Amino acid sequence: MTGWRRKLQQLASWCREAFRGSGGLKVIVAKELADHFSSTRMSILFSLVAAACLSALYVGALTIRETVGEQDTAYVFLRLFTTGGSSLPSFISFMSFLGPLLGLALGFDAINGEYHRRTLGRLLSQPIYRDDVINGKFLAGIIVLATMIVALGLLVAGLGLVMIGVPPRGEELARMLLYLLVTLVYVSFWLSASLFFSLLFRQTATSALAGVATWLFFAIFEPMLAGIVADGLFPAPEDAPAVQxxxxAVVRQNLSRLSPTVLYDEATVTLLNPGVRTLGPVMVQQLSGAIPGFLPLGQSLLLIWPHVVGLLAMTMLIFALAYYFFMHQEIRTS
Amino acid sequence: MGARRPIIVTENLTKQYGQVTAVKNLNLEIYEGEIFGLLGPNGAGKTTTILMLLGLTEPTAGRALVAGLDPTRNPLAVKRIVGYLPDNVGFYDDLTARENLLYTARLNRLPREEGQRRVEAALEQVGLGAHADRRVREFSRGMRQRLGIADIIVKDPRIIILDEPTLGIDPEGIRELLGLISRFSREEGKTILISSHLLHQVQQVCDRVGIFVNGSLLAAGPIESLGRQIMAGKPLEIELQVEPLFGEVLSLLASLEGVEKVEKQGPYIRLRCAKGKDIRPRLTGLLAERGISLLHLRARGYDLDDIYLEYFQGEGRI
Incomplete structure (x- = not known):
């Protein structure tokens, strides 16, 4: 009677010990947040992205004011984000291009910086779990990114409101918030990638370069490569049969979707432009008889659901890899 | 010391990195309240041993027990009672000394006020009170080392592990540091493990030392008994300085019974006795008879330097 009771108590206390956590996570997150927010790196980056996005907004708003009479006025508020001018690309293309830089900049020296300063040994000899360190750094990075993205998004929305004077409808607001959320996931992918590189390479400069290289590869070269591979597998000259x-086209698109940048671009365009009804190739027959119109939010979401899941999965996968490496890495400094 | 019980025990502790064996079947006992010096050349496996004691590296075989806890299974409980000053300790350069220590206090889940109190006290104790609000990037090597000690004081652990604490600081700094360390042991009863390859410095404060070469512990014990252990079965070597020193002295010494070899080295004369013989008792009388005064006499092999050299030259064959 007392025997199993004691066993039960032991089990309970073991569970408490195992799942309670060390409390180290909170402390590390707080410290990393303070570091990020007070760092020069962060202010430079934020200024860069803010300047780019605000100028895009300004040009976009001017274009909208010029053309608003010619087009219909549906979803004018969302067009603030997607409209560019002749001289500047739109807000979303800036975000898609510069967003990765934010994530990379926050993480590229996360772990090897600690090695470099020789603080890791001291940090890990404190009564905290080992994974508190990497979880804390990732979490703090996400919080900083979320703060920046939401601040930027709301800033643009507010200024845009002043400039074009058309208040957003509920659906437009929802679409904008979802867009910010997807952006956060996308940027988190780059954060986890840079964390991973900071584990892989002992030099901070190397890991920063590796991050930038990956970013350029996925943003520019991967889609080109997809085209080359598709042309090689299924050559499609002008006079080729339609099936070919x-x-x-399908192979090219699916291959290019291996790039998180492509996934993100497709997802955000669909979210912010309700006129986008499909992302794949469309046959002329399919279009005949179709009534052009806008997709409701639910349908747009359905269209990009795989994209969002894919982005999330990539983020998780890379973070899991980083986590694994960190837990198995020797912490010897020399 | 009364009834001494070991607080750190290792049982056949072994660590392999691929083909390389960093630590081989280490059996070590460190008693509560003592200062133990783990001495050995660079790359002997000292740091690896320490990391295993802290649960920061998993042993390949064998196990360690720190205050009865296995660091591999229960790292948090071990890390709560062990303070560790790594080799060449680092701090967050952009934070001030105080902020760095407060971070440690928070990681140890000290209540806010208690943490602040301990940080102030620790900074005073290591003489950094006036520099508390300076950024660590401006600190010299010696100041960083002292800040590292303060870091441990904040944690207030039962066991303190110092990895090469005297490396790269000036003699005055070393003296202060060792003073602090022996105070911890004498006044607060802390157990202290110092790893070092600089024996002179560590010799002064250690109760016991262990000689660690190529991953194996060659000998452990108080310094005097280590000398006897090593010199047992070896011919006695005597180093002496006499005045006046003329050629005859050498031949006189050589003619003594039991002397195997005499040679002159600078101002010193070196005598090697035959195995098992000790001519020292007869030496002074002999010299006095001839009106030669003895300035210096030393039997080699009884201080750490000789022990150390003997071990390293012997590549651990002893």
């Missing part, structure tokens, strides 16, 4: 051309 369709195959070529």
């Amino acid at each position: 051309q369709l195959r070529n």
Whole structure:
């Protein structure tokens, strides 16, 4: 009677010990947040992205004011984000291009910086779990990114409101918030990638370069590569049969979707432009008889659901890899 | 010391990195309240041993027990009672000394006020009170080392592990540091493990030392008994300085019974006795008879330097 009771108590206390955590996570997150917010690096980056996005907004708003009479006025508020001018690209293309830089800049020296300063040994000899360190750094990075993205998004929305004077409808607001959320996931992907590089390479400069290289590869070269591979597998000259051309297009698109940048671009365009009804190739027959119109939010979400899941999965995968490496790495400094 | 019980025990502790064996079947006992010096050349496996004691590296075989706890299974409980000053300690350069220590206090889940109190006290104790609000990037090597000690004081652990604490600081700094260390042991009853390859410095404060070469512990014990252990079965070597020193002295010494070899080295004369013989009792009388005064006499092999050299030259064959 007392025997199993004691066993039960032991089990309970073991569970408490195992799941309670050390409390180290909170402390590390707080410290990393303070570091990020007071760092020069952060202010430079934020200024860069803010300047780019605000100028995009300004040009976009001017374009909208010029053309608003010619087009219909539906979803004018969302067009603030997607409209560029002749001289500047739109807000979303800036975000898609510069967002990775934010994530990379926050993480590229996360772990090897600690090695470099020789603080890791001292940090890990405190009564905290080892994974508190990497979890704390990731979490703090996400909080900083979320703060920046939401601040930027709301800033643009507010200024845009002043400039074009058309208040957003509920659906437009929802679409904008979802867009910010997807952006956060996308930027977190780059944060986890840079964390991973900071574990892989002992030199901070190397890991920063590796991050930038990966970013350029996915943003520019991967889609090109997808085209080359598709052309090689299913050559589609002008006079090729439609089936062949369709195959070529589908393969090209699916291959290019291996890049998180492509996934993000497709997802955000669909979110912010309700006029986007499909992301794949469309046959002329399919279009005949179709009534052009806007997709409701639910349908747009359905369209990009795989994209969002894919982005999340990539983020998780890279973070899991980083986590694994960190837990198995020797902490010897020399 | 009364009834001494070991607080750190290792049982056949072994660590392999691929083909390389960093630590081989280490059996070590460190008693509560003593200062133990782990001495050995660079790359002997000292740091690896320490990391295993802290649960920061998993042993390949064998186990360690720190205050009865296995650091591999229960790292948090071990890390709560052990303070560790790593080799070449680092701090967050952009934070001030005080902020760095407060971070440690928070990681140890000290209540806010208690943490602040301990940080102030620790900074005073190591003589950094006036520099508390300076950024660590401006600190010299010696100041960083002292800040590292303050870091441990804030944690107030039962066991303190110092990895090469005297490396790269000036003699005055070393003296202060060792003073602090022996105070911890004498006044607060802390157990202290110092790893070092600089024996002179550590010799002064250690109760016991262990000689650690190529991953194996060659000998452990108080310094005097280590000398006897090593010199047992070896011919006695005597180093002496006499005045006046003329050629005859050498031949006189060589003619003594039991002397195997005499040679002159600078101002010193070196005598090697035959195995098992000790001519020292007869030496002074002999010299006095001839009106030669003895300035210096030393039997080699009884201080750490000789022990150390003997071990390293012997590549651990002893």
